[in-house]
Amino acid sequence: MPLTTFLKKLSPGRIIALGFLFCILLGSLLLMLPCSLQPGIALPYLDALYTATSAVCVTGLNVIDPGSTFSPFGQFVLGCLIQIGGLGVASIGVGIMLAMGKKINLKERRVIRDAMNLDSGKGLIRFVKAIFYTTLLIELLGAFLSFPVFFRDYPLPRAIGLSLFHSVASFNNSGFDVLGNGTSLIPYQKDVLLNLVTCALVIAGGIGFPVIFELPLKHFSWKRQSMHTRVVLSTTFALLLFGTLLLKLTENISWLGAFFYSVSARTAGFSTYNLGDFSTAGLLVVSGLMFIGASPASTGGGIKTTTFFVLLSGIYSAATNHSERAFHSAIPKDAFRKASVISMLAVFLVMTASYLMLIFDPQLSLRDVLFEMISAFSTSGLSTGITPQLSAQSRILSIIMMYIGRLGPLTVASLWYFTIGERVRYPEGTIAIG
Template structure:
């Protein structure tokens, strides 16, 4: 019998993805509301449970209640499972169970998997998913052991094991949740933690297609254009972000000034990595200079790479627009990377994603300015963190009104699913036109 997810024929893959995430968030909300999830033994308020479930399933990390002190072991495990489901995607996890049970994957399910990981074709999609699952669980497991051994020196062994597993899942899936209450500010100068956490965040943010490409590099001895672009722009953004943070915060007594040189470097690098979509920190974000916070808004808006556990407009979208600007300035008709031309359709898609995301971002900021009593830059930072599913905050999240929580929760959902996916899910069936309008001339610039 073929493996099927009981998908109605009239439902498109984008609509299935939207509905799947809504189902995960709903189940998470119900579980987190239950008294068995909370240390107080009482029901958690619906809006707080919804916000936390959305933040976990959309792997963001913004919180309105402290995870370590509000939720007990059961509640924290619910959050960890939500992050794993939200990071890898419910279709990927469903495929895992199908493979374990020896079921076949139908053609429509393969189409849905292609949409879920942003692959360019269905060729070898199940093989890619299998390798991604192996890679993901392996790196999470190895990192969990490393972190557990590190924390076993300062807490009971089994607590260290649990902390290692929870934070390994959180970091790899760019979840942004932690059990320490102040993210990882205790480990600013800890090289072992910084290296392990950075590898987790970067690996989760590269994208499943790129992970598969790297997985097979020893066999093929070459990388696809997608992988070359993702690795190049990700490395450049991390490097630029680290340099900007180091320069702007070097004399700030609340962030880097009091740290040693090695701690300054660790903190600058880790915080730049974190803006890719991780949402964790080793220094106090609220004490950063406004110039640094604004630059972080730009990095969070760009986000991680396509088909990854992170959000944002994606690194390749940003790079295509930079390539378009460069080509226009140079008088070239084509956008070329590594001697390969980018199709015009991708440029239109990239422009659409950026414009839709900017419109959503501006609307969210305007709504927050209406409902919340906080500085403009702080609300702008919060909106960028939500739409980029990053999870960094300058202290506004805990003070949100009910309407503010609803706005941010909805923004996190849009940021994780992607504005275009939601648009495709809601649009009517496309009818092919049998004609084209005549070309017109417009003066711009």
């Protein structure tokens, strides 16, 4: 069967899943090339696969140190994988087709719509073009603002490379760094400029492209924004505020450090303090932030801010017997059901993966394993330091979790849906709840 015929028969969800899988496998092979590695370094395929998965799934978990393992070319490949993973395989593919002057058919438009989690298919081509231009502008601005910090410590070519890589990694919420020694941003924990620039890039990438485009279009007027934008911005602000306060209360870190982790935990994965030294209470706060994650059509993962908002609204509605509404608008009827399914699937996946990892690596503690699996699922990339210690089975498990987390649990569940559904209606029964 020709490839084009095979792809035409696939649902958009399966095309997206296969696209990510292809990028991961290709990336793992590129990272193993001699020109991608530092002299004298040999990279086992499983480690290359793990790194490629972490990059394409914009996670940032590492079993090796990218800075001391990869050559400049290897770091360039890593940056490209992060960029592809953050923008999405569908968006990158459409961008290439547009650059070649090819037309986008209805099937490809559906793939973009599903990949970006959009409700409507109107203006998709303009939307994709805007994504590329906006991403380029924000990442170049981030690199420009980061450059003075790195130029203090590195020669000009290296400082330029670090600035560009850091900006790409930050905006795409990946958490990768190529500074070497596996220290992430701990050496810069007191650098206000780099901390704030990184936070700004992470937040911009995490709120989602629809929100980024709508804000200036509606002249930044709160009343003129759509319900989606108001939900995303209000939930993001609340999580940043409460996350900062709780982390400052539980950990002996600065206000800047608490704010940075409140931002980074929501799928970015950069560290300015050693998480292995955090208390269990502090890790619980970070775990909650990681699990919620970023917003729809963004470069981040997690169950998403809108899912969390709808869950809270549904619970409040059930407790007070009021209709589900927000910002003077009714919440769609199926929203709570979808949010509940996504959340329950996420909890089930994290608990099952944690159970299996504890079997594979019984020497690890439940606290560290649970944190690791939430981080992998939410594509956050934060770790208490156990990632390099994982066995081969646990690394494969972590790869699967990152892949599912990037696609989304509901998308993965729908990949196995082959029938058109039941047409028979059954009489309604009774069941006691609560």
